[in-house]
Amino acid sequence: MTKGMQGRFLLLYGSQTGQAKAIAEEIYENAPHHGLQPEIHCLSMTDKKFSLEKEACMVMVVSTTGDGEPPETATKFWRRLKKKTLPGDHLAHLNYAILGLGDSNYNNFCRNPKNFEQRFEELGAKQFYPSGFADDAVGLEVVVEPWIDGLWPVLRKQLGLSNSDCTSNGVMEPTENKAITQSTGDDSDSGTDVDNPYGHRKSHQDAEKRTSPDVKTQTEVATRTISNDNRTNPTTLNNDTENDKADANQTSTDSRTSSLTQDSLRTSQSEGETVVDSTQDKGPSLTCSVPPLSESGLTLPLLPPAYLEVQYHKDLVMSPDQLALQGSASYPSAQSAVSMATIVSATKLTRDDAVKTALDLELDISDAPIDYQPGDAFSIICPNPSTEVDLLIQRLGLIEQADNVFSLQLIANTKKRRATIPDYIPKTCTVRHALTHCCDIRTPMKKAVLRMLVEHTENAREKRRLQELCSKQGINDYGAFIREGCLSILDVLIAFPSCNPPLGRLLEHLPRLLPRPYSISSSPLVDPKRLHFVFNIIEFPHSYGRAMARQGVCTGWLNHKTQPIQQQVSTDVKGQDVEMNMAALSISEKIKVLIFARTNTHFRLPEDPSTPIIMIGPGTGVAPFIGFLEHREMQLNKVAENGDDTIKFAPSWLFFGCRHKERDFLYRHKLEHFVKTGALSRLHVSFSRDATNGTIAPKYVQDNLRLHSTDVLDLLLEKKAILYVCGDAKNMARNVNETLLELIGKHTGKGAYDATLILAKLREEKRYREDIWT
Known part of the structure; x- marks a missing residue:
């Protein structure tokens, strides 16, 4: 493709899990219908396939991940772009448009694309079309569709092409010059991902x-x-x-x-x-x-063009063990090689009458190259439920072919541009293996x-x-x-019985089955070859359209695998947790899982133990803090053994909350133990569903923050404490953020704007750290 081609522009994307890439590819596929010829590249290809210094017109689709950071594929590009040595007119020749993806359940909504927008302006680039900020909390398509619809005529005009001869091709009139945006708040390139294609291309305005x-x-x-x-x-x-x-x-x-x-x-x-x-x-x-x-x-x-063809090999027989794990494709965010771990214990931390069931699993990682610190995370590679796979195979009429070997080929003369065979499906595979281990059959x-x-x-x-x-x-x-309703392909096919898509078309659209990340809830100082993690078993009840009640893909799988060894947490006369005696347990086969490390370098204990810490983690959000406190206890014991009085330990506070004290107070006895040993200075708990008998008691963690606001703000603002928040982003983390703004305003006597600046500075200094999820 030549630089001087009529209608040419540079199309870039930065994606963590595939959403931004899919939307960029949609723009790429539809552009020729508007007389445009994009050159598409991932941001990771900077200086290899493209250079902004040589471009006049660029469209970018980019997501946000973590605590407002760019996705991994965009980090190199961002690092070069923000060099302080670049002159103010470095990109004065460039005209650009940005579509950002985010989730307003997180703070700093679409922070990464907004950072790009600000930096482009600082370097002299000109925005020819208002930025769109799509919110996964309400549906990306709400912003993505009209943003793309409005892009075409403005882009044609920017490239010097007339729109008068394109109305018959569905090009819309330019939209009002205002940013298309949703609510504000951080985000991530969210969970369900990959195959987007959102957009309607409006043909006539009087439809x-x-x-x-x-x-x-x-x-x-x-x-x-x-x-x-x-x-x-x-x-x-x-x-x-x-x-x-x-x-x-x-x-x-x-x-x-x-x-x-x-x-x-x-x-x-x-x-x-x-x-x-x-x-x-x-x-x-x-x-x-x-x-x-x-x-x-x-x-x-x-209509997305077909591009995959399934070819069965009836004479070829392969066992599941011969099939490469997801075609040996690399995993996003993997910080170590994939390795096998053994589940050595499974402890139920909640009573049977609790609303949610929480399990603590202990893994033997002796054979895994994982060197972790408290606060780190790891991922588990899990399959789709076999019952749903069997139902889907039956619904597709593929029972006889389910275990036959097939290969994928590109359809000759396909109209799909840049068509490729998914690298996460083995070159030779079976229907059952593809639907069990490779493709996400649960994605809405x-x-x-x-x-x-x-x-x-x-x-x-x-x-x-x-x-x-x-x-x-x-x-x-x-x-x-x-x-x-989060309806899966199986739900839709059962609801519409005359719909019978071929396997090749499904494999084109079903995204990759991604590993599930979990926070580590232990310290390597206790045992570097063991790690713990805790999770709630996610339940999806029946609803209109949902074909059956079901559990989370990974949490349900782990719950099923560990049923033979699950032990209810109990208490001895001394009030300590009594763990199951695994040596006495007779099981015929060890329970294995595939894992890899995901280092979370920002959510760790301070290197200096004299730095105060404030931890907020209701429910399973307490997980990394158990690791923090185990670590501090081991450090305290070592200092005591060595008689070293030069190392000082600052106060450590934990705010924990759950529904019922007697039903789902996770790690209760461990936390009370940490208070006794001094690893934890203050434990503040709240129980949202327990009767108070007329007394005023805090129901949520933010209530306890208000109750102890003077001491909390003294630690945070005067003694430079680090604040950690872990758990639900949609409600808890947002409420905590709003409560802190309220308390800072009252404590300092400043208005809402100044309080926001103070909180923003804490985030910038890495003293307000979050590990949150939706």
Whole structure:
């Protein structure tokens, strides 16, 4: 591609888990329909494939990870960009636009793209299109779709191309010159990831004014309307007679799925669950819409072109042990090689009547090259649940081929640009292995997946509903029934029984199954070859559209694997935790898991023990602080043994909270023990659901912060303590942040703006550290 090509611009992306990359690739795929020719690169390719110093027009899609940092793929680029030696006109020749991804559940919402924006301005670059800041907390598509829609005409104008000859190709008029943004707060390139394709390419602006339910989608030439033969009259969506013809044409298709659906339905109904949405008299449901959507014209996303072909090798037999783990592809954020660890104990820390079940697992890492510190994290490589894999194989009609070897090839003359075979699927694989170990079958369906499913759905009513769910007009229904319900591919296929996509199309769209990270809750000073971690067993109850109740992919798997060795935590007469005697336990096979290290260098104890620490960790957020306190206790013991009075230990405070003192007070006896030994100076607890018998008692950790605000702020502002927050980002971490702003304002007598600056300075000095998640 030559630099002088008409309509050429540089398209860059920085992605941690795949969201930003997928959106950039969507822009790349759609650009030719607008007469544009992007050159796309990952930010990690700086100075290898591109150089900003040689570019005149650039579009960037970038996410935020950690505590407002750039993703790993963008760190090198950012490091070079922020060099203080660069002159103020270094990028004066560059015109740019930024689409940032974030999550307002975290503080410093979209901090990384905002940092890029600020730095570009400092270096003289000019912004030709307002930045978009998409919020995963409400759905990235809310901002991504209109931002991309508005980009095309502005980008054409920037490149000196006329828009007058492109209206027939679906190019929109320029949007108002204001940043498209959501709420403020930090984020991460979130969890469900990879295959995005969000965008609708709007064909005509009067789409919703049409009286007939035309369905529109962009093509390379112009918009087209799906013929009346392929759409359902909205006035007869609930009329069985209207669909008799379509139903008659799919008898053979339904026969292979009806057994699965009915068996699942009977099982779930016996447990009081509903599997598939039924048409409701009031309001829309997953499988049924109501006016005005059911009577509206629809603007559909561009159909992603097919590019993978499955070729079965009937004469080739392979055992699962012969298949490379995710094709030997590298894992994001891995700081060590993948290695095997042995689960040596599993202790239930909650009573049976607790709302959530928490498990403490101990791993033997003797054979793992992991050298950890308290506060570090590691990842566990887990499979999808076998029951869901079996159901999906059955639903796809692939029972006979489930264990046959296949290989993936690119479709000859595919229209997908830059098509590649996923590196996380082994070159020779089986259906069962791919769906169990390689692909994430739980990820909520992206609109591009729904758009693909439309093409493989025979029933007219089901086809229309899938079109609505992926359309611009159906964005509210998509959010309510797909995104908020976290519906998986299995959920959708069960809800729409005439939809039968080929395996190759699914493998194109299902993202990679990613490892699950956990905070380490132990100290290597106790035993460098052992580590502990704690987690709640995540429960997903049945709901409209969700085919069955289920547990978290990794937490459910660990719970199932450790059932034979699980031990309820108990207390002896001295009030100490009594661990299970593993030597007396007879099990036929050791429980193994694959792990790798994820070093969290910012969430560690201060090197100088004379630095005060304040720890806030309700629920399982207490995990890294158990490691902190074990470490301090061992250090205290060593100092005492050596008689060294030159080493001073500053105060250590912990704020812990849970629902009930007697049901889910995690590590209670350990924490009380740390208070006795002096490893923990102050323990402040709160129980949100316990009766107070008329007394005023703190319900949440922020209540205890207010109760002890004078001492806390003295430690934080005067004695330079480090504040650590671990746990839920959506509620707890945000509430703690707001409480600190309130208390700082009262303590200093300053207004909200100045209090915000003080808190921002604490973050900048790394004295306000978070390890939080959604």
